Amino acid sequence: MTETYDVVVIGGGTAGLSAALVLGRALRRTLVVDAGEPRNAPAARMQGYLSRDGMPPTEFLAEGRREIERYGVELVRDRAVDVVRDGAGEFDVTLAAGGTVHARRLVVTTGLADELPPVPGIAERFGRDVIHCPYCHGWEVRDQAFGVLASTPLSVHQALMVSQWSKDVTLFLHTVGEAELSGEDLRRLAAAGVVVVPSEVAGLVVDGDRLTGVRLADGTTHDRSVLFVAPRAVPRTGLLERLGAELLETPFGAYPVVDATGLTTVPGVWAAGNAMGFAEQVVNAASGGYRAAATLNGELLFADLDAAVARGQS
Template sequence: MQDVIVIGGSYAGMAAALQLARARRKVLVIDAGQRRNRFASYSHGFLGQDGVDPARIWAEACRQLLAYPTVTWVEGSASTIAGGKDEFRVSTAAGDTFAGRRILLATGVADRLPDIPGLADRWGRTVFHCPYCHGYELDQGRIGVIATGAMSLHQAQLLPEWGEVTFLTNGALTLEPEQRDDLRSRGVAIEETPVARIAGEAEVELRDGRVLPFAGLFTATGTEPASPLAEAAGCELIETPMGRQIVTDETKETSLPGIFACGDVARAPHSVSLAVGDGAWAGAQLHRSLVWPE
């Protein structure tokens, strides 16, 4: 019987497991190896790790975590959660079953990218979603913002801090006169010709044949839990401007007693720093729930 089964061994999940390990609790981490930022070569904005390969950050964090003797790591995909508080059972796709008193969902999210040829191939390299993570490296060059919905306007308003911005509406939204005026007051150019494809490093080919070169592109992706586990177990989910996420209270407990959630799957906005902080808080709250069970 594990004290806590952590499903998802990326930044949030490991941060939570570390707090529990340091309280000498038995922790099992089940990880499918699908970090959200696996497409990026460098991670930025994370204090002490700025500019480091995210795979290297993950590997070092994993090494440190597994130095604690009460932590067990299983590579695989969790498929079902059964039982209830103090007697959960988690089964994996490989057919193994593990028992735990508490569950922590740290499965992360999957990005829903615009259906534009060439965009997915450049995701994490020259196409991004977070200016705080990737804007500085564009060296105040030309930036294209490809609209996907209402959140894209916010991106276009913010990104002039990092360079000269062109807002490509791409038929995803219709700008009101006051919104146009606001963008122009910030120096943002508005391009309404639909995007045909992305080529080169970050070249936008429009349907009228024009090609607009950029230092980098941004788009507001929609997100959804990377695993169906939370929904299948009956946890409440909510639709936010950034996508679907698991509902948690201030202790990171979901609508189901004994099941907690943290990281991108349970909060917005998203970054490595915020995921680590959220995971550390969740780990401490999980420990408290074991010390003072209701």
């Protein structure tokens, strides 16, 4: 027999666990389906989360799993590979390991994947001295020699932002032509003291276990101890697309159209965390999961009350 839950949360990262915590405390029978692919897995520490600043992401998620277990929330290490909305407006979720679970409502927190520029050495060092977010890591690498790898014209914005954490910043245009930079871009870069190098990056220079430079296609090297990159965001929206959720194209990929609570255009389906936007940090994901769960719980409560009233009047 198919197990039935009030809510199935698809994704066991910060947003999913936060939603599950609220739902468990609200006495909702809840299942979390966790494929174990958190976006911040490469990072040794998470930063900027009040009271948890510097905590390893693995420890943070492990504590979250312990918390939801105390409230009777179930968690399965599996992947949701399909979801179908039935005639009653509820959902059948198919799992990779086999079997199906039934949910009255869904919270989708499948996040996104960061697709890194194909430069040798970047993937191996990502999350250490190859980083992408100054708010996540800027304080830890402050005042060092920064490089910024330009893979799109938006990398100019990244170079300008990181100049707040170091006055030694070099922007390597890499695959961006000089002609793609506007006059305003060049004036702002000059005002920030950012050096612009119009050459493709061929690889990294590593000494022991430390980044020491950036090697260009012409063989020259620039001493750098930190390299900022801009990964291409790949939203994991496959399940939402199967349900017919409306998506909105952004410079960082297509994300579901949601209201202020995370409700998608599919009735009964909420999204939270990076499943609904590129810039959601851990603290935002926790908040989004909480908000979605609280709204969803109220919606279920009043749906049940209205159904009881209708039965009493029939």
